[in-house]
Amino acid sequence: MKPKLEVEIGNLRLKNPVMTASGTFGYGREYEDFVDLQGLGAIIVKGISLEPRPGNPPPRIVETSCGMLNAIGLENVGLKRFVEEKMVVLRRYRTSVIVNILGDTIEDYCHLCEQLSDVDGVSAIEVNISCPNVKKGGVAFGTDAKMVNEVTGAVREKTDLPLIIKLSPNVTDITLMARAAEEGGADAVSLINTLLGLAIDVKTRKPKLANVVGGLSGPAIKPVALRMVWQTANAVSVPVIGIGGIGSTRDAIEFLLAGASAIQIGTANFINPAVTGEIVAGIHDYLRDNDIKSVSELVGAVILPEG
Amino acid sequence: MKPKLEVEIGNLRLKNPVMTASGTFGYGREYEDFVDLQGLGAIIVKGISLEPRPGNPPPRIVETSCGMLNAIGLENVGLKRFVEEKMVVLRRYRTSVIVNILGDTIEDYCHLCEQLSDVDGVSAIEVNISCPNVKKGGVAFGTDAKMVNEVTGAVREKTDLPLIIKLSPNVTDITLMARAAEEGGADAVSLINTLLGLAIDVKTRKPKLANVVGGLSGPAIKPVALRMVWQTANAVSVPVIGIGGIGSTRDAIEFLLAGASAIQIGTANFINPAVTGEIVAGIHDYLRDNDIKSVSELVGAVILPEG
Amino acid sequence: MNQFLTKAQIIENVEVGPKILRLTFEAEEIAEIAKSGQFVMLKTATESSDDPILRRPFSIHRVDGKRVSILYKVVGRGTTILAKQQDEIDLVGPLGNGFFFPAEGSLAIVGGGLGIAPLLFVAQQALRQGYKEKDIQILLGARTSAEFPVVDDFRQMGLKIRTATDDGSAGHHGLVTELMDMKGNWTVLTCGPAPMMRAVAKKCEEKNWECQVSLESTMACGMGACLGCAVQGNVKHEYKHVCKDGPVFQASDVCL
Amino acid sequence: MNQFLTKAQIIENVEVGPKILRLTFEAEEIAEIAKSGQFVMLKTATESSDDPILRRPFSIHRVDGKRVSILYKVVGRGTTILAKQQDEIDLVGPLGNGFFFPAEGSLAIVGGGLGIAPLLFVAQQALRQGYKEKDIQILLGARTSAEFPVVDDFRQMGLKIRTATDDGSAGHHGLVTELMDMKGNWTVLTCGPAPMMRAVAKKCEEKNWECQVSLESTMACGMGACLGCAVQGNVKHEYKHVCKDGPVFQASDVCL
Numbered sequence A, B: 001m002k003p004k005l006e007v008e009i010g011n012l013r014l015k016n017p018v019m020t021a022s023g024t025f026g027y028g029r030e031y032e033d034f035v036d037l038q039g040l041g042a043i044i045v046k047g048i049s050l051e052p053r054p055g056n057p058p059p060r061i062v063e064t065s066c067g068m069l070n071a072i073g074l075e076n077v078g079l080k081r082f083v084e085e086k087m088v089v090l091r092r093y094r095t096s097v098i099v100n101i102l103g104d105t106i107e108d109y110c111h112l113c114e115q116l117s118d119v120d121g122v123s124a125i126e127v128n129i130s131c132p133n134v135k136k137g138g139v140a141f142g143t144d145a146k147m148v149n150e151v152t153g154a155v156r157e158k159t160d161l162p163l164i165i166k167l168s169p170n171v172t173d174i175t176l177m178a179r180a181a182e183e184g185g186a187d188a189v190s191l192i193n194t195l196l197g198l199a200i201d202v203k204t205r206k207p208k209l210a211n212v213v214g215g216l217s218g219p220a221i222k223p224v225a226l227r228m229v230w231q232t233a234n235a236v237s238v239p240v241i242g243i244g245g246i247g248s249t250r251d252a253i254e255f256l257l258a259g260a261s262a263i264q265i266g267t268a269n270f271i272n273p274a275v276t277g278e279i280v281a282g283i284h285d286y287l288r289d290n291d292i293k294s295v296s297e298l299v300g301a302v303i304l305p306e307g
Numbered sequence C, D: 001m002n003q004f005l006t007k008a009q010i011i012e013n014v015e016v017g018p019k020i021l022r023l024t025f026e027a028e029e030i031a032e033i034a035k036s037g038q039f040v041m042l043k044t045a046t047e048s049s050d051d052p053i054l055r056r057p058f059s060i061h062r063v064d065g066k067r068v069s070i071l072y073k074v075v076g077r078g079t080t081i082l083a084k085q086q087d088e089i090d091l092v093g094p095l096g097n098g099f100f101f102p103a104e105g106s107l108a109i110v111g112g113g114l115g116i117a118p119l120l121f122v123a124q125q126a127l128r129q130g131y132k133e134k135d136i137q138i139l140l141g142a143r144t145s146a147e148f149p150v151v152d153d154f155r156q157m158g159l160k161i162r163t164a165t166d167d168g169s170a171g172h173h174g175l176v177t178e179l180m181d182m183k184g185n186w187t188v189l190t191c192g193p194a195p196m197m198r199a200v201a202k203k204c205e206e207k208n209w210e211c212q213v214s215l216e217s218t219m220a221c222g223m224g225a226c227l228g229c230a231v232q233g234n235v236k237h238e239y240k241h242v243c244k245d246g247p248v249f250q251a252s253d254v255c256l
């Protein structure tokens, strides 16, 4: 009997729990030659803003031990071109498309949600709240529970699409942020975004990134991400989407066991452009070999020691 | 001309900026076959509590990508045996000995400071505030600025020894914790302690650590540690001691450039038991080759882009 | 399909100069469609190790039948490990746009240091596309004679070569740009250190020759997904992506 | 000095059984002072890679002149990389306490599966210390005959060997403990899977023979600094550290 891979994130049904992490899979097309895009649970596209953004000056990326720092600066084509060009291509793949959005103000987020709600082929919206709130002196929306609640509540009113709030890990207690999002009306939370990091070139004495600091991703952050996913899954009742250093079927299963209803694959796409498809197949085989009927049976199934 | 390696942490003079991170170098003796202990800036010993602690059940450690998780559970011989046995040996090495302390309550920390102040050969005290405060429902002292300030102020009254507060990285804004320690009377802050992480065995479905979660250390965390050290050095006027993933001379120089007045080497001791001595020599050679007169010229000398 | 992910059999991985190696592997699909100026991304981490994590980009140096070669210098972590590989190599390619050959006219191929790497394949392809030897001029610059690892390979193709070295140990004592004194109209294809390419582009502007430059930048994905490989375009705050818009650009389109 | 950090020349690293290899390297200082039951920690990450980060512990399998060997099974990341090493190996050792030989009496060396690894060195050392062949009894258990890689090495030493396999494909069809039927007073030195050692210890208790067990535990430092290698002692909440208090323990001192 074929195991069931379908998962539900709120009222969003996915073929399987494997999605692509925003900013690491372009707008899908880039990976056509390596992955059967139609076989993915969902494609989450590079973060979109109201207006196009040029991004940061180079260097934008630097390798670290088992990870990388990036300071792309949220370069993107902007809402208009995304809808007119990218979505046209994305619709062809007959795969759920989740649009990741970013803004400087709550109003930005609201406009984006409003306008994306009417776009054919958009299955859900993921809100990147790791961006600085320009009206609040640039503190990231995602590091203050009150702001998380406000943003979520505001965008919730603007769209009926499934709403995923993407949480920042650079906080003392991520469960407070998750609850704030849940209370604000989020259908799900996804975590983690990158950890803030720095690297310095000892020859030039300059930071290795033009932007000085950048976001750490890759296998290096997996243990931190898994811990936060586990804590969050135990703190909220909405589905949790696990992200952070996932590069193999085993990694994916770890996140499911920790309580993630689905997972996203980011940096691993750069190491192995076929990895997303391989993990979809790997999860299928794992379920079959351990005769587990549905992937949902794995979610949160970690066995904790007594007492 | 021989470059000057001496550094000052408050009124504590060290031969050089290289110290051993608590819990990774035992009580010094363990490494005598590999390192000229007398040549180190300081030996920071395994965290000491008032009473001996057995520590956590095994497994206590698990390897992760470019890092490791540990949940030793603060096993230690307790103050009495430390003073009567370990200090006797440590005094022989004619190296600064810094005692790392831990407690369940502010009172514990105070007693430890009081009693260590009279112990011959103790050069300074490093306070590990990443421990849970049992009277405050187990939240770590180090994750709340008010508690950080209280602990620091309380221990400050009990000792005239140089006081180093060791900060936890599991916070939204580590500079707030550093300021709270500074205002409390700390002579220096050291950071980072480990990042909280989790790993799950997909075969058994159990956490790989008996304690479920553990502390992440090693090269994997270096970018996060370096960023926090840089932020903190710009936020406080007391010396900052850099810790986190340092395994080479280049790593050490990065931390100095970011603003650390001295550094600690932890997990790298497990990979290369001779690493501390090699980095002392490496810093000397780097200064000589770039004819820099004193290591202090490197501290905070990172060159940031204009604007 | 125009990009492939494969584990290719290594034919040879040998030193051909100071810390300079040529790696040749069998990769038929890539050999069939590769254009000169395109590159491949190699995984350098050994199996069951996650570090170094990122693939490393290398220009296609030559294509002979099913065989593809790269020419690389050992400069750091990845290339150190790469220099030890002998059985198989995990790679993605061909990536990037490649050089554009004009319908007719003459080609000046100008290389500096290891910039020579993609240029041998440029010469191979030009000849295969019917360019006459006389219509191709090779100009190579280096710090010293030791740094001309594969010059003979050009000679064996029967091409005119002129070299320049900073120390005069081989060919003209001076800069390679000083050799760009040909008459007539040339399309210049160049690869090398930034200052050298800047000089070449300037010379072309004076002579009003088309100039194509092959750029480098740190890369993560190599296929236009991460936006990490940005370089400054010719207007402020406008960036090009080396892996997708390039690595070959019209000199006038980028800020060298 | 009684512990060394060295890069040792690899003499051989060959397969001697299913996924079982013997690695022999030259390490004079270690060879001179090593005691049977002690172990070494090998770095498996390749140069200029940070992963896998931790060293891996392996028992000393045999010592011949300046040469030291380990016998290991490929089970994961580190051993997969180790199996490819051919030139040199970065190691620390000798570490741990080692087996204690009684002043007189007879030695029963009882191994299960790859627990055989440290026991060959035990036999070597017993003979070198003047034990007579007749006073040494080797008892080896395995799942099947294929898993007796180095039994002949024991035979070549002129030692009495009795084997047992779960599937009866070699020697006694059953458990190795069923071979512990010797008369008289024996000191039992054992290494193998936990259940097997538990059974051996129980048998010894019945016969009231001394029983020394060699334990495993995940390790970081291997020298008593990290306190990571704890195992449960014989009283609750009392832990022993395998790398320093062990790896050899009196069976009665630990909770098997």
Ligand SMILES: Cc1cc2nc3c(=O)[nH]c(=O)nc-3n(C[C@H](O)[C@H](O)[C@H](O)COP(=O)(O)OP(=O)(O)OC[C@H]3O[C@@H](n4cnc5c(N)ncnc54)[C@H](O)[C@@H]3O)c2cc1C
Pocket (backbone or CB within 6 Å): C039, C052, C056, C057, C058, C059, C060, C070, C071, C072, C073, C074, C075, C076, C077, C078, C079, C080, C114, C117, C118, C215, C216, C217, C218, C219, C242, C247
């Ligand atoms: C499109 C493209 C084509 C290339 N073709 C070739 C080629 O044909 N032959 C060749 O030898 N190299 C080529 N390079 C450069 C090559 O990718 C780097 O030398 C290599 O990635 C270094 O890897 P490493 O791990 O050894 O060095 P690292 O450990 O990553 O870095 C060590 C040192 O090398 C420098 N370095 C790192 N990346 C680059 C880079 N992209 N360019 C220049 N220096 C770098 C770093 O600044 C550092 O100082 C190309 C680069 C690009 C982008």
Ligand SMILES: Cc1cc2nc3c(=O)[nH]c(=O)nc-3n(C[C@H](O)[C@H](O)[C@H](O)COP(=O)(O)OP(=O)(O)OC[C@H]3O[C@@H](n4cnc5c(N)ncnc54)[C@H](O)[C@@H]3O)c2cc1C
Pocket (backbone or CB within 6 Å): D039, D052, D056, D057, D058, D059, D060, D070, D071, D072, D073, D074, D075, D076, D077, D078, D079, D080, D114, D117, D118, D215, D216, D217, D218, D219, D242, D247
């Ligand atoms: C004191 C001591 C002596 C040892 N002597 C030998 C020896 O002589 N020969 C030998 O083959 N092995 C020996 N081991 C076990 C050996 O250290 C492990 O098999 C090795 O570390 C696995 O490394 P890996 O990276 O290949 O596996 P990993 O990738 O680290 O793990 C892969 C699998 O191996 C298992 N594993 C990991 N560590 C151990 C361990 N310490 N014991 C058992 N299973 C483990 C894991 O649970 C996992 O399932 C010894 C261990 C200790 C503590």
Ligand SMILES: Cc1cc2nc3c(=O)[nH]c(=O)nc-3n(C[C@H](O)[C@H](O)[C@H](O)COP(=O)(O)O)c2cc1C
Pocket (backbone or CB within 6 Å): A021, A022, A023, A024, A046, A047, A070, A072, A074, A100, A128, A166, A192, A193, A194, A216, A217, A218, A219, A221, A243, A244, A245, A246, A264, A265, A266, A267, A268, C226, C227, C228
């Ligand atoms: C190059 C790069 C670009 C990214 N861009 C975005 C983005 O635009 N929006 C967003 O929410 N997250 C972005 N991320 C974060 C990833 O989606 C993901 O949360 C993070 O990388 C952790 O997952 P990983 O370890 O699997 O990469 C980006 C990450 C990388 C490496």
Ligand SMILES: Cc1cc2nc3c(=O)[nH]c(=O)nc-3n(C[C@H](O)[C@H](O)[C@H](O)COP(=O)(O)O)c2cc1C
Pocket (backbone or CB within 6 Å): B021, B022, B023, B024, B046, B047, B070, B072, B074, B100, B128, B166, B192, B193, B194, B216, B217, B218, B219, B221, B243, B244, B245, B246, B264, B265, B266, B267, B268, D226, D227, D228
């Ligand atoms: C096994 C182990 C035990 C540790 N024990 C302590 C401790 O007792 N007290 C303390 O303040 N920090 C302890 N630490 C944290 C280290 O001192 C250091 O802050 C951390 O490991 C980061 O540095 P690193 O990446 O160089 O290891 C321990 C770390 C490890 C790996």
Ligand code: FES
Pocket (backbone or CB within 6 Å): C218, C219, C220, C221, C222, C223, C224, C225, C226, C227, C228, C229, C230, C241, C242, C243, C244
């Ligand atoms: S390297 Fe990723 S876009 Fe160019």
Ligand code: FES
Pocket (backbone or CB within 6 Å): D218, D219, D220, D221, D222, D223, D224, D225, D226, D227, D228, D229, D230, D241, D242, D243, D244
């Ligand atoms: S492995 Fe570190 S104390 Fe045993």
